[in-house]
Amino acid sequence: MFKWKENLSCNIEEIDGQHQNLLKLGQELYDLLKLGNDVDKYDDIMKVLSKLADYTVYHFGYEEELLAKHRYPLLESHKKQHQSFVTKIDETLKQDIDSKQSSITMEMIMFIADWIEKHILGSDHQYASFLNQKGIH
Ligand SMILES: [Fe+2]
Ligand SMILES: [Fe+2]
Numbered sequence: 001m002f003k004w005k006e007n008l009s010c011n012i013e014e015i016d017g018q019h020q021n022l023l024k025l026g027q028e029l030y031d032l033l034k035l036g037n038d039v040d041k042y043d044d045i046m047k048v049l050s051k052l053a054d055y056t057v058y059h060f061g062y063e064e065e066l067l068a069k070h071r072y073p074l075l076e077s078h079k080k081q082h083q084s085f086v087t088k089i090d091e092t093l094k095q096d097i098d099s100k101q102s103s104i105t106m107e108m109i110m111f112i113a114d115w116i117e118k119h120i121l122g123s124d125h126q127y128a129s130f131l132n133q134k135g136i137h
Pocket of ligand 1: 019028120
């Protein structure tokens with residue numbers, strides 16, 4: 001489900017590597033979902049969600065620094081999109097995850113799928129063509 005495809009590439013090696021890590025976290029959640037409802041997945045879910053929270057802070061910070069360095073004109077609106085993802089993860093972590101293991105896992109899978117579709121293929125690709133034009137790969 002979360003396989004890397006060439007159309008996801010931003011033509012920037014470091015960014016592609018970071019996006020591949022996001023896909024791996026999506027795949028980890030998908031694997032947990034496949035275990036079914038009879039298994040207690042709480043510890044594993046928390047492990048992936050905390051990795052996801054850390055990843056977002058690191059990846060968004062990296063992108064924002066790169067975009068600021070090259071004076072990307074749409075930086076502010078890009079930052080706002082990042083912030084809304086961070087808020088979503090924070091809100092999820094505040095829920096009673098133990099009693100809603102499968103629904104939360106499903107919700108986060110949909111969240112990452114949506115992130116790939118809207119953010120990486122949309123806004124990230126937009127800054128990528130800006131940076132590619134400046135010779136950044
Ligand atoms: Fe990104
Ligand atoms: Fe981004």
